[in-house]
Amino acid sequence: MGRYGPPGSEINMSKTDIWNMPMPSKPSWGVRGIFRARESAIPHICYSIGDGRKIELWKFPWHPAGVLSSVISRHSTDLSLSSLSLLAQIHHVQRWNPILSIPSLKKAKDLLAKGIFNNSNKNIPIWKPEANGSFTLESAWDSIRVKNPKPPWYSLVWFRVNTPKEAIVVWKSLQNRLPTRDRLPFHVNDKTCPLCSASLESLNHLFFSCGCSAWIWRSLLWRAGWRRKPFRTLSEEGSWIRDKFKGNGQLSTVITKGFQAAIYQIWKERNHRIFENKSTHKTQILKRILGDICFKINQLTTCRDSPHARAIEAAKHFEYKFSDMVRTVQFCSWAKPQKDEVKINSDASLESHCASIGGLIRDDLGMSLAMFILIWKISMSWS
Numbered sequence: 502m503g504r505y506g507p508p509g510s511e512i513n514m515s516k517t518d519i520w521n522m523p524m525p526s527k528p529s530w531g532v533r534g535i536f537r538a539r540e541s542a543i544p545h546i547c548y549s550i551g552d553g554r555k556i557e558l559w560k561f562p563w564h565p566a567g568v569l570s571s572v573i574s575r576h577s578t579d580l581s582l583s584s585l586s587l588l589a590q591i592h593h594v595q596r597w598n599p600i601l602s603i604p605s606l607k608k609a610k611d612l613l614a615k616g617i618f619n620n621s622n623k624n625i626p627i628w629k630p631e632a633n634g635s636f637t638l639e640s641a642w643d644s645i646r647v648k649n650p651k652p653p654w655y656s657l658v659w660f661r662v663n664t665p666k667e668a669i670v671v672w673k674s675l676q677n678r679l680p681t682r683d684r685l686p687f688h689v690n691d692k693t694c695p696l697c698s699a700s701l702e703s704l705n706h707l708f709f710s711c712g713c714s715a716w717i718w719r720s721l722l723w724r725a726g727w728r729r730k731p732f733r734t735l736s737e738e739g740s741w742i743r744d745k746f747k748g749n750g751q752l753s754t755v756i757t758k759g760f761q762a763a764i765y766q767i768w769k770e771r772n773h774r775i776f777e778n779k780s781t782h783k784t785q786i787l788k789r790i791l792g793d794i795c796f797k798i799n800q801l802t803t804c805r806d807s808p809h810a811r812a813i814e815a816a817k818h819f820e821y822k823f824s825d826m827v828r829t830v831q832f833c834s835w836a837k838p839q840k841d842e843v844k845i846n847s848d849a850s851l852e853s854h855c856a857s858i859g860g861l862i863r864d865d866l867g868m869s870l871a872m873f874i875l876i877w878k879i880s881m882s883w884s
């Protein structure tokens with residue numbers, strides 16, 4: 502980091518203890534934010550110590566237990582080291598200062614030995630919230646935020662393969678915050694449902710009581726294997742899904758995705774009719790919903806073999822009739838050839854009027870060298 506204040510007031514952070522340096526007198530907005538964040542970050546930082554030459558023993562947050570001056574009294578350690586002592590005075594590249602072999606200093610040595618040391622000359626920062634020690638914004642936010650219990654609707658809105666734009670519509674609907682016409686000011690005359698033009702548009706009418714929406718829900722339920730009528734309210738349908746499909750499992754992923762896609766597509770159709778004067782038949786809306794579900798589930802097939810990738814198998818198990826749209830997943834891996842050899846992978850298919858064969862040649866690094874496709878069309882003769 503270079504300049505952080507007025508021209509000329511530059512500082513070389515690589516040679517400065519960022520954790521203990523005072524706030525600059527006229528910092529920019531960004532620099533002020535960084536300095537203020539130090540207090541929150543220090544409890545989550547420690548260092549893997551190499552030479553320890555520039556590390557202040559008492560003030561620098563190198564030890565996993567925290568800044569040592571706040572963990573233990575300097576005088577109680579009997580180390581006779583000043584407050585400005587460097588870590589290298591007692592530990593330097595895997596070696597302890599012989600003074601620490603004195604029996605009376607055992608307690609201090611035991612505490613210091615709980616530090617993390619490496620056999621290089623580098624002092625490497627470790628971000629404690631992540632298992633691999635690397636900083637991520639997600640873990641930083643997770644470590645500083647106030648954690649409240651998850652609301653009951655959480656699993657209907659946020660899950661592994663959710664679509665943000667759909668999640669926001671569902672979230673707003675579950676909070677009854679969608680601007681349906683029954684919530685418009687009294688002087689707005691037209692408050693009829695744009696899907697049926699027969700009833701007052703309210704949240705529960707639009708999504709469940711309306712003939713068009715009820716047909717869509719019933720079709721989805723039947724495809725999912727349930728021969729029941731849809732519930733009449735959003736909260737009832739949401740509660741049923743939530744109670745029946747708990748957790749982040751394969752089945753609940755498919756069902757929750759279906760719930761989310763249905764709410765989103767019905768809302769989208771409603772807006773099209775109001776603002777663009779365009780309407781789509783209910784069978785097409787259902788097709789879009791199924792397409793939404795399949796699109797997301799198909800994305801999972803590009804993942805490695807994992808519980809989430811197997812959600813597509815859950816869809817079949819659940820009797821969703823996606824067989825015409827969803828590919829069959831085959832979990833397999835490619836074994837590379839020996840060095841300086843190539844491997845040919847090929848496959849073929851045969852149908853009543855056509856036969857084809859294709860292949861790919863790759864080297865031991867997995868690089869494609871050549872490919873081929875051959876197709877034969879077979880003429881049928883009954884004479």
Ligand SMILES: [Zn+2]
Pocket residue numbers: 694695696697698699700706707710711712
């Ligand atoms: Zn209606």
